[in-house]
Each structure stands twice: as C-alpha cells, then as structure tokens.
Amino acid sequence: MSSKMLQFVRTDKKMPEKRQATDRLGDFREIYADYNPAGAAEQSSRCSQCGVPFCQVHCPLHNNIPDWLMMTAEGRLEEAYELSQATNNFPEICGRICPQDRLCEGNCVIEKAGHGTVTIGSVERYITDTAWEKGWVKPVRPRQERDESVGIVGAGPAGMAAAEELRRQGYRVEIYDRYDRVGGLMIYGIPNFKLEKEVVDRRSRLLGESGVIFHLNFEVGRDASLDELRQRHDAVLIACGVYEARDLKLPGGGLTGVHQAMRFLTASNRKGLGDAVPEFDDGTLDARGKKVVVIGGGDTAMDCVRTAVRQGAEAVSCLYRRDRENMPGSQREVMNAEEEGVEFLWLSAPEALLGDDRVEAVRATRIHLGVPDASGRQTPQPLADSSFVVEADMVIKALGFDAEDLPTQFGAKDLALTGWGTIKSDFRSLMSNLDGVFAAGDVVRGASLVVWAVRDGRDAAASIHDYLRNQAKQVATAAAE
Numbered sequence: 001m002s003s004k005m006l007q008f009v010r011t012d013k014k015m016p017e018k019r020q021a022t023d024r025l026g027d028f029r030e031i032y033a034d035y036n037p038a039g040a041a042e043q044s045s046r047c048s049q050c051g052v053p054f055c056q057v058h059c060p061l062h063n064n065i066p067d068w069l070m071m072t073a074e075g076r077l078e079e080a081y082e083l084s085q086a087t088n089n090f091p092e093i094c095g096r097i098c099p100q101d102r103l104c105e106g107n108c109v110i111e112k113a114g115h116g117t118v119t120i121g122s123v124e125r126y127i128t129d130t131a132w133e134k135g136w137v138k139p140v141r142p143r144q145e146r147d148e149s150v151g152i153v154g155a156g157p158a159g160m161a162a163a164e165e166l167r168r169q170g171y172r173v174e175i176y177d178r179y180d181r182v183g184g185l186m187i188y189g190i191p192n193f194k195l196e197k198e199v200v201d202r203r204s205r206l207l208g209e210s211g212v213i214f215h216l217n218f219e220v221g222r223d224a225s226l227d228e229l230r231q232r233h234d235a236v237l238i239a240c241g242v243y244e245a246r247d248l249k250l251p252g253g254g255l256t257g258v259h260q261a262m263r264f265l266t267a268s269n270r271k272g273l274g275d276a277v278p279e280f281d282d283g284t285l286d287a288r289g290k291k292v293v294v295i296g297g298g299d300t301a302m303d304c305v306r307t308a309v310r311q312g313a314e315a316v317s318c319l320y321r322r323d324r325e326n327m328p329g330s331q332r333e334v335m336n337a338e339e340e341g342v343e344f345l346w347l348s349a350p351e352a353l354l355g356d357d358r359v360e361a362v363r364a365t366r367i368h369l370g371v372p373d374a375s376g377r378q379t380p381q382p383l384a385d386s387s388f389v390v391e392a393d394m395v396i397k398a399l400g401f402d403a404e405d406l407p408t409q410f411g412a413k414d415l416a417l418t419g420w421g422t423i424k425s426d427f428r429s430l431m432s433n434l435d436g437v438f439a440a441g442d443v444v445r446g447a448s449l450v451v452w453a454v455r456d457g458r459d460a461a462a463s464i465h466d467y468l469r470n471q472a473k474q475v476a477t478a479a480a481e
C-alpha cells in the first residue's frame with residue numbers, strides 16, 4: 001500500500017472552505033469551494049484503505065472509493081478521474097448533493113472510530129471538476145453504431161445516465177421532456193446554492209455532443225402516446241420522475257399565500273436562469289419581506305427555507321412533526337439552514353392556517369413520538385392543549401411527491417403500477433409489464449436521490465442492451481430457419 005495513506009492519525013478532517021452565512025445570503029451561488037490540489041491530496045491520504053470498504057458498500061453506485069482516494073493522494077488525478085467516472089456518470093454532481101452523511105461518509109470506518117470521515121464527496125467533486133478544467137471529460141464515441149433506437153421519457157438524471165450508457169453501446173437515443181431544459185429536478189427543483197446550473201448544463205451539452213437527440217417541450221401523453229413512442233423506437237425507458245405534490249388537508253388550506261414547494265422552487269430557479277416569471281415579479285412567489293413558514297422535513301423543505309432566506313424573507317421557520325434525528329432531510333442541510341437564520345420548530349404539526357382571505361398565521365400543536373408503527377418509525381401523536389400560533393404571510397407545503405396517474409396521462413391503460421402508483425417493473429430487468437418498456441429513477445422508487453436515479457439509469461441501459469441483443473438474435477434465428 002502507498003505510504004501516503006492512513007494519515008487519519010495525524011491529519012484532521014477538513015472540508016473545503018465554506019462561505020460565511022452572511023456572505024451566502026447575498027446570492028444563490030454554491031456555498032462550498034473546491035479543494036486545492038494539496039488539500040485534496042492531504043484529505044484523500046486520510047483513507048484507511050479498508051479491505052472491505054463500507055463506504056463503497058453504502059454508495060448506491062459502489063464507487064471504487066479507496067482506489068480513487070489513493071490516486072488523488074498520489075497526485076494521479078487523471079487516473080482517479082477515469083476510475084471515478086467508470087461507475088458514475090455525474091461524479092461532480094453526486095459529490096455536491098449526495099447526502100454523504102447517510103451514504104458513503106456515514107459508513108467510513110475512521111468516522112466510526114471517532115476520527116472524522118474522509119471527505120469523500122468533496123474529493124469526488126474535486127477530481128471531476130479538475131477533469132472538466134483539464135479537458136479530460138469527453139463525449140461518448142461508440143465503437144460501432146447500431147440501427148436500433150431507444151426513446152427515453154424524461155431528461156432527469158435517470159434518463160441522462162441511461163442515455164449516455166446506451167450511446168456508449170452505439171444505440172440511437174432520443175429523449176423526450178416536457179420541460180424546456182435538460183436536467184429534470186437538478187434544474188427546476190434543486191437550487192443553485194447546492195448545485196449551480198452550469199454544472200448540469202455542461203453535462204447536457206456533452207450528451208448532445210455524444211449524439212443524444214433531445215425533444216424538449218414534448219409531453220408524452222399530450223404530444224405522443226406511449227404506444228406511439230413504442231412504434232417509433234425499439235425500446236422505451238420511462239424516467240419521468242414523480243410530480244404529484246402531496247397535500248395537507250387543513251382548514252385554511254385554500255388561503256392566498258399558501259403554495260406548493262415545487263411551484264415556489266421552480267419560480268426561483270427560473271428567475272435565476274433569467275426567465276420571465278410573472279408570478280415572482282408580482283410578489284406572489286417572492287418571499288421578500290415576508291414571514292415564511294415551511295411545512296415538512298425533507299430535502300425539499302430544506303431547499304425552500306434556504307431559498308426564502310436568500311430572497312430576503314423577514315423570518316423563516318420550518319415546522320416538522322418529528323425531531324431532528326428522525327427527519328428525512330440531510331443533517332448537513334439543517335446545519336446550513338440554521339447558520340443562515342432559519343428557525344426549526346421540531347415536533348410540531350400544523351392544525352390550521354389562519355386568516356380571512358390571505359394567510360396570516362399557522363396554528364400548530366406539539367407532538368410526542370409514540371411507539372413505532374409497521375415501518376419502524378415512531379408515530380407522531382399530538383399533545384393535548386399544546387397549540388401555539390406562528391405568524392405567517394407565506395406558507396409553503398413541502399410534504400413530498402407521488403407519481404402522477406401515468407396510465408391515464410400516457411394513454412396506456414395496461415401499464416401496471418405498484419400500490420404506491422409508481423411503475424411496477426421486474427426487479428432484475430427493470431422492464432415493466434409492457435414488452436420493451438423499461439422504467440428507472442423516482443418513477444419506480446418514489447421520490448429518492450440523484451445517485452439512485454443514476455444507478456437505475458445505468459442498470460436500465462444494461463437491461464435494454466440485453467433485451468435488444470436478444471431481439472436481434474431471435475430475428476436472426478427466425479431468418480435462418
């Protein structure tokens with residue numbers, strides 16, 4: 001093993017520089033800087049090169065983490081990049097926005113031993129940002145072009161990863177998306193302060209240079225049915241995500257000033273991209289000067305509170321019915337939000353939204369976490385006589401998302417769904433009940449993570465390749481008979 005490694009006993013964990021909260025509030029730029037070469041090498045050298053690397057086991061892509069850390073420590077960055085991109089289509093994106101505390105870094109052995117984790121995500125980001133700077137990131141050039149074509153519904157991370165892998169095999173790939181830009185939730189959901197749009201846009205351009213054809217502003221169901229896509233292509237991948245916002249049926253839910261999270265975030269992201277957004281400009285979706293209450297405890301809620309403080313809200317609080325330890329969002333994001341002045345009201349659930357025409361306040365009740373339910377999570381139980389009122393002139397509901405009614409939307413009544421409304425697909429092949437129609441990403445798992453979407457996109461591409469090769473063999477056998 002390289003003598004450069006195992007330095008965790010001498011070298012402390014050090015994240016890349018983080019901008020001060022007061023500075024961050026003035027814009028929507030990312031909050032972490034990249035490592036410099038010496039910093040990246042030093043932090044990589046802390047890795048203990050475990051025989052069974054739990055970081056790798058708990059990375060959904062099973063990235064070869066210890067090896068690319070060693071190469072970075074030794075200054076072999078181009079090799080580190082080659083290895084890192086072999087398992088991940090977007091390492092610099094995952095490095096920025098994976099909840100590492102729950103995945104690779106949360107399972108790092110030296111973290112468990114109390115030394116502080118190796119900063120895996122930041123090094124992964126550094127390696128690929130460097131690769132972009134140095135011109136090592138190149139469009140896919142397949143060894144052979146094939147005649148078969150694959151249609152992909154959705155240009156989010158699942159669709160993009162699948163497209164790149166399918167182009168690598170030489171298929172003709174066309175992606176259909178109802179948005180006007182490529183990237184899915186990485187463009188219109190996740191704000192710039194976590195992931196700047198240019199980081200996604202350069203990936204979209206690369207896919208274009210690799211030969212992927214995009215049909216934007218193209219809604220499957222409106223502009224073509226699923227059946228029409230099946231006739232146009234030899235295989236179809238549905239990677240359309242989940243967009244049906246869960247609602248909270250509360251008295252006062254229809255008051256002016258109450259919004260769904262994606263409407264609020266999309267408006268803010270579009271504004272940042274320079275689009276005309278009348279609903280933002282007339283103040284409807286602008287938090288400036290307002291008292292904002294966000295209901296929810298996931299990544300979406302964290303993005304809403306941190307967007308609201310940047311827009312210049314007077315006060316921002318987050319109402320969540322469980323406690324900090326049991327929230328679904330990343331702990332790192334909660335810490336960032338607290339630094340930026342967000343108040344968290346843990347163990348609190350809304351009872352009613354108050355006001356005559358416009359929302360003026362939220363009445364909430366305190367919660368006690370009772371015995372675990374069938375899912376193993378403690379059940380929130382309202383405490384008697386514990387109501388309190390929080391002033392609010394803007395309320396944002398961030399309660400998660402379900403799949404839309406896809407069989408109706410796509411004009412495909414036979415498409416089988418799970419009990420949750422997501423697409424039912426074969427566990428191994430990711431094929432739905434319709435021959436040649438595969439599914440990947442949130443539309444299969446329910447709202448999840450970018451890294452899982454990438455994993456599913458890669459797996460689906462491999463299955464589609466197998467399927468098309470089998471089809472070709474069957475045709476050849478039939479012709480020979």
Ligand SMILES: Cc1cc2nc3c(=O)[nH]c(=O)nc-3n(C[C@H](O)[C@H](O)[C@H](O)COP(=O)(O)OP(=O)(O)OC[C@H]3O[C@@H](n4cnc5c(N)ncnc54)[C@H](O)[C@@H]3O)c2cc1C
Nearest residue numbers: 154156157158177178184185220240241441442448449450
């Ligand atoms: C606010 C927010 C913050 C998040 N933060 C994080 C985070 O920090 N880290 C993380 O890992 N994950 C995060 N996520 C989750 C992550 O963004 C998703 O898990 C991931 O984007 C799912 O990828 P996907 O490709 O399956 O779907 P999507 O990214 O949703 O892409 C689906 C695409 O399909 C298109 N589409 C839908 N229906 C149709 C149709 N009928 N016809 C044509 N096109 C269609 C959509 O326009 C979209 O472009 C966040 C999600 C949200 C909402």
Ligand code: SF4
Nearest residue numbers: 059094098103104121
């Ligand atoms: S993809 Fe995500 S989980 Fe995997 S190593 Fe990178 S940051 Fe960690």
